Amino acid sequence: MMRVGNNGWVQGEPLVRPSNGTRERPGPPLVRIEEVTKRFNGVAAVDRVSLDIQRGELFAILGSSGCGKTTLLRMMAGFEQPTSGRILIDGVDMTHVPPYERPVNLMFQSYALFPHMTVTQNVAYGLKKERVAAAEIKARVAEMLALVRLEALADRRPARLSGGEQQRVALARALIKRPKLLLLDEPLAALDKKLREHTQFELANLQYQLGTTFVVVTHDQDEAMTLACRIAVMEQGRIAQVGTPGEVYEYPTNRFVADFVGNINLIEGRVTHVEGARLKLHCESIGAELTALSEESFAPGGAACLAVRPEKIMISRSRPEAPNHNVLKGVVWDLGYFGDQSLYRVRLPSGAVMQVSAQNLRRSASLTVEWDDEVYLSWDVASTIVLRE
Amino acid sequence: MTAEEATSGTNTGRWLHRAVLLPYLWLLLFFLAPFLIILKISFAEPIVAQPPFTPLLEWSEQGFEGVTATFENYTFLFQDGYYGIIYLASLKMAAIGTLLCLLLGYPMAYYIARQSPRRREILLLAVILPFWISFLLRVYAWIGLLNTRGVINDALLWLGVIDQPLELLYNDFAVYLGIVYSYLPFMILPLYATLERLDLDLLDAAADLGAKRWQVFLDVTLPLSMPGIIGGCLLVFIPAVGEFVIPALLGGADTLMIGRVLWDEFFISRDWPVASAVSIVLVLLLVAPIIWFQHIQSREQEAGR
Numbered sequence: 001m002m003r004v005g006n007n008g009w010v011q012g013e014p015l016v017r018p019s020n021g022t023r024e025r026p027g028p029p030l031v032r033i034e035e036v037t038k039r040f041n042g043v044a045a046v047d048r049v050s051l052d053i054q055r056g057e058l059f060a061i062l063g064s065s066g067c068g069k070t071t072l073l074r075m076m077a078g079f080e081q082p083t084s085g086r087i088l089i090d091g092v093d094m095t096h097v098p099p100y101e102r103p104v105n106l107m108f109q110s111y112a113l114f115p116h117m118t119v120t121q122n123v124a125y126g127l128k129k130e131r132v133a134a135a136e137i138k139a140r141v142a143e144m145l146a147l148v149r150l151e152a153l154a155d156r157r158p159a160r161l162s163g164g165e166q167q168r169v170a171l172a173r174a175l176i177k178r179p180k181l182l183l184l185d186e187p188l189a190a191l192d193k194k195l196r197e198h199t200q201f202e203l204a205n206l207q208y209q210l211g212t213t214f215v216v217v218t219h220d221q222d223e224a225m226t227l228a229c230r231i232a233v234m235e236q237g238r239i240a241q242v243g244t245p246g247e248v249y250e251y252p253t254n255r256f257v258a259d260f261v262g263n264i265n266l267i268e269g270r271v272t273h274v275e276g277a278r279l280k281l282h283c284e285s286i287g288a289e290l291t292a293l294s295e296e297s298f299a300p301g302g303a304a305c306l307a308v309r310p311e312k313i314m315i316s317r318s319r320p321e322a323p324n325h326n327v328l329k330g331v332v333w334d335l336g337y338f339g340d341q342s343l344y345r346v347r348l349p350s351g352a353v354m355q356v357s358a359q360n361l362r363r364s365a366s367l368t369v370e371w372d373d374e375v376y377l378s379w380d381v382a383s384t385i386v387l388r389e
Numbered sequence: 390m391t392a393e394e395a396t397s398g399t400n401t402g403r404w405l406h407r408a409v410l411l412p413y414l415w416l417l418l419f420f421l422a423p424f425l426i427i428l429k430i431s432f433a434e435p436i437v438a439q440p441p442f443t444p445l446l447e448w449s450e451q452g453f454e455g456v457t458a459t460f461e462n463y464t465f466l467f468q469d470g471y472y473g474i475i476y477l478a479s480l481k482m483a484a485i486g487t488l489l490c491l492l493l494g495y496p497m498a499y500y501i502a503r504q505s506p507r508r509r510e511i512l513l514l515a516v517i518l519p520f521w522i523s524f525l526l527r528v529y530a531w532i533g534l535l536n537t538r539g540v541i542n543d544a545l546l547w548l549g550v551i552d553q554p555l556e557l558l559y560n561d562f563a564v565y566l567g568i569v570y571s572y573l574p575f576m577i578l579p580l581y582a583t584l585e586r587l588d589l590d591l592l593d594a595a596a597d598l599g600a601k602r603w604q605v606f607l608d609v610t611l612p613l614s615m616p617g618i619i620g621g622c623l624l625v626f627i628p629a630v631g632e633f634v635i636p637a638l639l640g641g642a643d644t645l646m647i648g649r650v651l652w653d654e655f656f657i658s659r660d661w662p663v664a665s666a667v668s669i670v671l672v673l674l675l676v677a678p679i680i681w682f683q684h685i686q687s688r689e690q691e692a693g694r
Contacts (some may be wrong), residue, residue, distance in 0.1 A: 112590035129599035
């Protein structure tokens, strides 16, 4: 049920959203995708995907172009039929129900606003097709336009709106029927950077206010991270990992996710010693022994891939006195200064290059670490991600 | 155009002006001049002479004598109900022909616009292909097809579908057939152009918001293809009203179309002034829909397309 307060979706309002996870997790999922496969001319665009999306969740499907995320979205909307598998929405099998009979609305990447209709007519369209009484349509459209702050532009045609305004019309039009599920296809892709950052908070706030389940499809990991309660990372038609932004970033379960989300240093290694959860690995590429922790069981001699985020690595000119840390020595090969932080590329004696990012915590016009400096890299053993090959 | 473009484009701009001037001169010479001559003749009186009408400006040895103009030809047109009937009959035939073209052309254009780019090219080529053969020849070919001893009747007789040849030729049916056959490409091409540009997301959006397929068509496809519909209808309707060849070759004795009347007035009655008045009224009848179309278009542009 939609609730719209007077202060609905106002800029500058503090974000009252649980940092992660949904508000009410228990209960049956709103969307259940069961073993869904979609083939186009024999090629699987979506390959045996199973996914549960909870009620009230802001769920993101993240992947590069061609990974099948849009096909999955279009199947939820009803524009494509799965080759096999089922899609249940609110417990009802919707696999073969046409789009116009689903409690689902889609906000298109192109917005797809009707160019021959005004803002009001665009927003009212869904209700007209539902044969809602004229007076109610008027009231609900006014309420919705207020929610997205478009009252002043009600009689404009879409061509005379800015990109941000068009995006809000598209959102209002998709929400007017009070769908159980709102699908958003790259909702922010067409906006410029400043507006995008601003809008993504507005979008998250709106979702929280309305309590509608949102599924956002995006190729932009920042967008997915900031917006979503949970993220499904897709690769070649399959789901590589599902988790909260924190889980996906800090605890990737496979090499693809580790590499796709954020920057990371990947180091191939061979397990030499196992002691409980503590692994020692010999890493040929960097010519060093590294220590890592893993809950999974590894046998000595097995191959593994270590992954370390650049911000987890400390850089210093003197050898750090840190127990339980992996320490490497190298030379600063390249450095980028971004004001708030600096990005270093450090070449190890073996020739391998590690990425390190450091916050510039102290004000100084000159950096403590410069080009060609000999430096030590160190990171906590617990910050090392161990991935099975 | 921004100021920058305007200054950097002066050179090309001047060339463009010159290039555009040529077709304008062409139109001036070969459209406007004959039109003015016809307009002049329409105010003259018929005489048995060479040319067969009185001059507008009278000159004698003393010099300019004065202007002789008469509205009699026009009053004659309006008093004699015959012309009114023929105008209406022509408009009716052109309108029905246009409607038939629209009803046939719209699904065709829609179908072509939804094909893969490669198939589209082939299908469009097929639409344009008849233009490679002379128009007159193609209309003549229909005589061979529709005759009582023509291909169609022969085939139907041979198949035993009929035992008497059908009267397919020299009637209104044959004229409609000729109009639809000849002008269908003029309908399909502008329709195709608008339908091909149509953003398919809009159709999905309408379906997503609860519109069934026919509602999607009525609410989105049809209004957005309006420029193509109007353009196609004008391209068919305007030449069809004044059509001469099709009714002359395929029409019956009772097929009344203004093109034939014009021909008769000029070359059989040799009444050039009345014939000229007939054509001037025809032009005025046709200018109205063009102005209307221009008006719609400019309004459309103002609304931001």
